[in-house]
Amino acid sequence: MARRKSKLFINNVDGFSTLPLDVLCEIFSSLLPRDLLHLARTNKALRSFVLNRSNSMIWKAAFANNALAKGPPRCPPYMSEPAWAHVAFDNFCEGCQENLRVDPNVDMVWWEFGGRYCSDCVPTLMTIVIPAKLKRLYPADTIPERVLPRIGRDAPGEFRWYNLVSDQTKLLQQLSATRSAARRREITLKRIQDTALIQQHSMRCRYWAASKIDDYQDDILRRKQAKANKDGDLLRAKAEQVAKRLRARGWGDEDWMVNGMLARHLQYYPDFENSKSLTARLSREFDDRLVARLTADRKKYLQQEGGSDNA
Ligand SMILES: [Zn+2]
Numbered sequence: 001m002a003r004r005k006s007k008l009f010i011n012n013v014d015g016f017s018t019l020p021l022d023v024l025c026e027i028f029s030s031l032l033p034r035d036l037l038h039l040a041r042t043n044k045a046l047r048s049f050v051l052n053r054s055n056s057m058i059w060k061a062a063f064a065n066n067a068l069a070k071g072p073p074r075c076p077p078y079m080s081e082p083a084w085a086h087v088a089f090d091n092f093c094e095g096c097q098e099n100l101r102v103d104p105n106v107d108m109v110w111w112e113f114g115g116r117y118c119s120d121c122v123p124t125l126m127t128i129v130i131p132a133k134l135k136r137l138y139p140a141d142t143i144p145e146r147v148l149p150r151i152g153r154d155a156p157g158e159f160r161w162y163n164l165v166s167d168q169t170k171l172l173q174q175l176s177a178t179r180s181a182a183r184r185r186e187i188t189l190k191r192i193q194d195t196a197l198i199q200q201h202s203m204r205c206r207y208w209a210a211s212k213i214d215d216y217q218d219d220i221l222r223r224k225q226a227k228a229n230k231d232g233d234l235l236r237a238k239a240e241q242v243a244k245r246l247r248a249r250g251w252g253d254e255d256w257m258v259n260g261m262l263a264r265h266l267q268y269y270p271d272f273e274n275s276k277s278l279t280a281r282l283s284r285e286f287d288d289r290l291v292a293r294l295t296a297d298r299k300k301y302l303q304q305e306g307g308s309d310n311a
């Protein structure tokens with residue numbers, strides 16, 4: 001029965017209406033914003049259902065789940081939830097729509113500009129210059145750098161502030177079309193306020209992204225450490241096993257060995273770690289090589305000792 005419902009759900013969105021409301025709520029209350037984005041791309045009917053403004057509660061629920069899962073900061077007041085989900089979760093370039101490779105060591109998002117940009121699109125869609133004709137339209141007491149969202153990045157060789165060309169073009173059109181200086185002041189002040197909100201929220205997103213990268217790198221380090229510990233344990237166990245066989249052949253702990261211990265000393269032989277578990281015949285050969293090496297080492301040590309005694 002449940003299976004049939006889920007079929008209706010996917011193939012025919014009208015089937016939604018046949019599902020009890022509490023079942024629908026149950027399904028949607030467990031989704032994350034990323035799930036809703038994917039759902040919205042499944043087909044037209046699902047898209048209009050998910051993006052319907054009157055269904056905004058499903059986005060609210062998804063972002064609440066996202067917060068529990070330590071996802072990106074919540075939706076800023078100047079954006080709709082679906083638009084924010086796109087900024088925070090989609091992985092394609094705003095310019096060319098190309099799918100971008102995800103690198104968990106890097107914050108890929110140009111948060112202030114609402115998304116990701118590939119290296120080909122950055123030079124065409126962004127600029128480090130504020131055009132003089134735009135500056136001329138600002139009220140005289142305006143600090144031009146504060147008007148539009150901007151991002152500081154290390155360009156090759158030096159640090160630079162970037163603006164979106166489309167932001168500049170849009171504002172230029174808006175201000176050029178306005179005769180009244182008072183109205184231009186109003187528009188500019190409003191833009192400065194909006195920009196301040198964008199910069200603030202983006203800063204929070206950058207902190208979040210940086211902490212996520214830290215978590216990822218810590219996790220990698222922990223895994224490496226755990227593996228190293230495990231490898232160390234295996235190596236020690238193997239050394240004990242081999243030392244036991246060598247004891248049967250008359251070898252034991254001697255002062256000249258590493259830490260004065262046979263098992264410890266064996267671990268320092270270069271090919272000891274890489275040797276696989278051996279058959280009885282091969283382990284005999286392996287042990288013979290170790291005995292030859294131990295004998296040579298002991299001889300060298302005794303010669304050195306004898307030499308220093310004579311000096
Ligand atoms: Zn691109």
